[in-house]
Amino acid sequence: MKYVDEYRDSAAAGKLVAEIRRQATRQWVLMEVCGGQTHNLLRHGIVDELRETVELIHGPGCPVCVTPAEAIDFAQQLALRENFVVTSFGDMLRVPGSRDSLLSVRGRGGRVKIVYSPLDAVEWARRNTDQQVVFLAVGFETTAPATALAVLQAEKLGLENFSLIVAHVRVQPAMEALMNSPDNRVQGFLAAGHVCAITGFKTYDQFVRDFRVPVVVTGFEPIDLLEGILECVRQLESGRAEVVNRYARAVRRAGNQSAQQVVARVYEIDDRPWRGFGSVPQGGFRLRTEYERFDAQQRFGRGPTLQLPVMSGDGCRAADVLAGRLRPTACPEFGTRCTPDFPLGAPMVSSEGACAAYYRYS
Numbered sequence: 290m291k292y293v294d295e296y297r298d299s300a301a302a303g304k305l306v307a308e309i310r311r312q313a314t315r316q317w318v319l320m321e322v323c324g325g326q327t328h329n330l331l332r333h334g335i336v337d338e339l340r341e342t343v344e345l346i347h348g349p350g351c352p353v354c355v356t357p358a359e360a361i362d363f364a365q366q367l368a369l370r371e372n373f374v375v376t377s378f379g380d381m382l383r384v385p386g387s388r389d390s391l392l393s394v395r396g397r398g399g400r401v402k403i404v405y406s407p408l409d410a411v412e413w414a415r416r417n418t419d420q421q422v423v424f425l426a427v428g429f430e431t432t433a434p435a436t437a438l439a440v441l442q443a444e445k446l447g448l449e450n451f452s453l454i455v456a457h458v459r460v461q462p463a464m465e466a467l468m469n470s471p472d473n474r475v476q477g478f479l480a481a482g483h484v485c486a487i488t489g490f491k492t493y494d495q496f497v498r499d500f501r502v503p504v505v506v507t508g509f510e511p512i513d514l515l516e517g518i519l520e521c522v523r524q525l526e527s528g529r530a531e532v533v534n535r536y537a538r539a540v541r542r543a544g545n546q547s548a549q550q551v552v553a554r555v556y557e558i559d560d561r562p563w564r565g566f567g568s569v570p571q572g573g574f575r576l577r578t579e580y581e582r583f584d585a586q587q588r589f590g591r592g593p594t595l596q597l598p599v600m601s602g603d604g605c606r607a608a609d610v611l612a613g614r615l616r617p618t619a620c621p622e623f624g625t626r627c628t629p630d631f632p633l634g635a636p637m638v639s640s641e642g643a644c645a646a647y648y649r650y651s
């Protein structure tokens with residue numbers, strides 16, 4: 290299959306591994322930002338194959354994992370209110386908030402509905418005007434265009450029973466927070482290719498100047514990942530720090546400007562809390578003033594707080610895993626009290642979570 294088979298070619302992968310080893314005079318510490326990259330690095334054995342040459346630290350790029358517990362808690366509160374239905378992508382249902390998950394709230398009678406697109410939630414609101422339909426809007430710059438379109442569609446339809454819990458986050462500010470952290474060890478980044486497909490990568494020019502680290506826009510197939518690693522190693526060995534696009538079949542320097550425009554029309558950049566990071570300056574989006582009537586927090590955030598049972602997530606080191614300070618297998622709960630069937634934390638729940646990746650592939 291074109292654009293797939295050639296990026297999984299084992300002979301080509303072997304040559305890239307050999308070249309990375311030949312170039313490296315020491316072990317370098319790189320971070321792959323995206324959880325999808327983490328899964329493929331483990332699935333294809335690249336982490337182990339290059340262990341002596343490159344230490345790969347797994348980044349915070351799992352949108353489900355970094356969604357703050359408060360957003361999930363609020364969704365649970367609304368799901369239990371009369372005439373409310375909370376809509377969400379399916380992978381959010383098992384993610385623990387500070388006390389519980391949406392799935393268990395649904396088991397106790399909460400109204401939680403899985404949708405495949407924010408526009409499905411708008412359509413549900415159009416057909417059920419007796420319900421307040423709230424969409425849990427999570428994800429990076431990749432999903433923000435779709436929720437912005439949903440807001441515009443709800444406005445066009447004149448819906449007064451549709452709103453969002455806005456928990457969208459932006460990747461680059463989290464990378465800046467990592468670099469500013471006193472215990473940072475990252476020397477180069479594999480930037481998330483699908484995010485850059487929307488945002489482009491010209492904003493990394495300043496990042497590279499500020500922090501003197503290579504940033505290589507990288508895809509998800511084994512050859513993509515190895516080419517990204519090789520580019521980082523080459524730069525580090527020659528003392529360079531540049532932005533390079535190694536995912537040219539999907540990413541342009543300016544990104545997808547139509548998507549950027551729809552996001553900019555509906556959202557503005559704001560400081561946002563990230564699970565594992567705390568408040569990240571300019572780390573997410575909020576609805577612009579003219580769309581605040583679609584903000585569930587503004588409309589319904591002052592209602593009575595219901596008591597939810599405390600979740601047994603004690604001992605979860607998700608914050609350290611998400612900030613790259615702890616390898617999942619070093620968590621004392623990994624594979625014992627915490628498994629994909631009985632997860633204690635979001636990184637074991639999500640299909641992009643680092644703990645789930647290690648459980649599945651290591």
Ligand code: SF4
Pocket residue numbers: 604605606607610617620621622623624627628632633634635636637638644
């Ligand atoms: S293994 Fe489980 S308990 Fe440990 S950090 Fe990951 S999700 Fe949390």
